[in-house]
Amino acid sequence: MKFPFGKQQKTFEHGVHPPQFKEATAGKPIRRMAFAPQLIVPLLQHIGAPAIPIVREGQEVVRGEPIARAAGFNSVPMHAPVTGVVQRIALAPTPMGNMAPAIFIKTYPGASQEILYGAPRDIGGMSPEALVLAVQETGVVGLGGAAFPTHVKLSVPEGKSVHTLIVNGCECEPYLTTDHRIMLERTQDILAGVHVALRITGASRVLVGVEDNKPDAIESLRAAFDACPAPAEVVSLPTKYPQGAEKMLTKALLGGEVPSGGLPIELGTLIMNVATLAQIGDLLPRQQGLIERVVTIAGPGVQKPGNYLMPLGTPLWFILESAGFDGKADQVVLGGPMMGMAIRSLATPITKGITGILALAKGGSASNTKTYPCIKCGSCLAACPVQLNPSRLGLLARKQQYAEMEQGFHLNDCFECGCCSYVCPANIPLVQYFRIAKAMNRQQRSRAQAAQNRGGRS
Numbered sequence: 001m002k003f004p005f006g007k008q009q010k011t012f013e014h015g016v017h018p019p020q021f022k023e024a025t026a027g028k029p030i031r032r033m034a035f036a037p038q039l040i041v042p043l044l045q046h047i048g049a050p051a052i053p054i055v056r057e058g059q060e061v062v063r064g065e066p067i068a069r070a071a072g073f074n075s076v077p078m079h080a081p082v083t084g085v086v087q088r089i090a091l092a093p094t095p096m097g098n099m100a101p102a103i104f105i106k107t108y109p110g111a112s113q114e115i116l117y118g119a120p121r122d123i124g125g126m127s128p129e130a131l132v133l134a135v136q137e138t139g140v141v142g143l144g145g146a147a148f149p150t151h152v153k154l155s156v157p158e159g160k161s162v163h164t165l166i167v168n169g170c171e172c173e174p175y176l177t178t179d180h181r182i183m184l185e186r187t188q189d190i191l192a193g194v195h196v197a198l199r200i201t202g203a204s205r206v207l208v209g210v211e212d213n214k215p216d217a218i219e220s221l222r223a224a225f226d227a228c229p230a231p232a233e234v235v236s237l238p239t240k241y242p243q244g245a246e247k248m249l250t251k252a253l254l255g256g257e258v259p260s261g262g263l264p265i266e267l268g269t270l271i272m273n274v275a276t277l278a279q280i281g282d283l284l285p286r287q288q289g290l291i292e293r294v295v296t297i298a299g300p301g302v303q304k305p306g307n308y309l310m311p312l313g314t315p316l317w318f319i320l321e322s323a324g325f326d327g328k329a330d331q332v333v334l335g336g337p338m339m340g341m342a343i344r345s346l347a348t349p350i351t352k353g354i355t356g357i358l359a360l361a362k363g364g365s366a367s368n369t370k371t372y373p374c375i376k377c378g379s380c381l382a383a384c385p386v387q388l389n390p391s392r393l394g395l396l397a398r399k400q401q402y403a404e405m406e407q408g409f410h411l412n413d414c415f416e417c418g419c420c421s422y423v424c425p426a427n428i429p430l431v432q433y434f435r436i437a438k439a440m441n442r443q444q445r446s447r448a449q450a451a452q453n454r455g456g457r458s
């Protein structure tokens with residue numbers, strides 16, 4: 001089914017073309033990973049309030065059973081990824097590098113992959129409001145890496161409306177191929193998720209954006225989306241980083257600019273990642289929770305690269321051992337090499353927002369170590385897809401003028417894509433500077449707020 005769309009630009013200004021390194025995993029079907037002897041389920045795997053445990057130490061849990069409830073609307077529940085016994089609720093390392101509360105589950109020997117929780121139901125007659133709550137019960141969050149609760153994203157704010165649902169199948173980070181495999185292997189689940197998203201948001205058309213380095217996925221989606229309940233078009237987009245960023249994708253598909261500080265909904269669009277839609281489409285009719293996800297394991301440091309369906313909470317050491325880690329890599333990165341973070345502890349468990357695990361040599365990611373002074377070449381300005389001045393921002397960051405970065409140079413428009421760091425010949429870790437600056441500004445604001453609250457009480 002076709003829809004008379006307006007002029008599509010099919011691309012955006014600036015950006016970069018890093019080598020893709022996708023061939024080692026893109027052609028291999030998704031494989032299931034075995035259970036580790038112990039799984040660690042952090043209570044905060046999403047943007048919002050941490051979930052609240054509803055199990056106690058020593059309690060037996062069944063794979064799929066809820067083990068923590070959502071702490072309000074801006075939160076999601078957690079489910080047991082394996083049948084076993086709760087050992088403790090204690091601090092564990094997180095992908096962000098800090099320690100946070102988590103539920104430790106000891107896996108029962110011979111635990112089955114079968115999910116013994118949940119029951120089939122007909123979601124056809126559910127109202128949009130009931131569907132939103134049902135999506136929250138699944139615990140699904142943005143699986144493209146954002147980890148924003150999906151039910152919150154699907155709830156269209158008062159006074160706004162959505163005319164176009166954009167399905168994001170770009171997967172523009174090098175190495176990562178989880179979305180690619182999901183588009184090939186779980187096309188019907190994606191379509192079922194699109195159906196749910198259309199019913200909740202009231203959108204009347206669908207645009208699917210896929211980079212042209214995945215022609216088989218484009219073909220597979222085009223065949224499936226003939227059955228889409230709304231007019232739909234699968235658009236082949238040029239391969240360019242960061243094509244999958246929401247603002248870039250909106251510009252490429254609709255030609256519209258999302259305003260500074262705004263969201264795509266300002267233009268009447270909602271963007272959903274293919275993996276997120278596939279999970280909604282699969283879990284909602286079975287009344288089950290999110291307990292596993294597909295993760296790309298790649299990089300020169302692993303002997304068995306591929307896409308693995310793995311239980312959430314699986315520790316990195318177990319995953320790397322299973323994938324034939326040679327122990328020689330200089331860094332293990334969670335996510336892609338452009339936006340991912342080098343990890344410190346291999347005891348860190350996999351969480352809902354992790355798209356990839358890369359075992360890389362030095363220089364394989366945007367976080368190199370040796371830096372040189374800025375030579376004012378302007379490459380970072382030419383690369384920044386939101387037209388910031390990364391060079392100037394970097395200078396201010398080194399002087400710790402964080403407030404000035406925000407007020408005078410739009411720091412908050414930076415979405416940490418890493419293009420500036422990638423092109424910088426002086427190897428200045430610009431994006432790391434910007435992350436620190438944002439964190440410092442946030443800290444400053446909460447200190448000021450706390451002082452104000454104390455003043456108000458006295």
Ligand code: SF4
Pocket residue numbers: 383384385386387388389390413414415416417418419420421430431434
């Ligand atoms: S990390 Fe920020 S400043 Fe650098 S290119 Fe991306 S958006 Fe621009």
Ligand code: SF4
Pocket residue numbers: 373374375376377378379380381390391394420423424425426427428
């Ligand atoms: S790319 Fe690096 S060296 Fe060139 S202007 Fe930007 S910060 Fe300076």
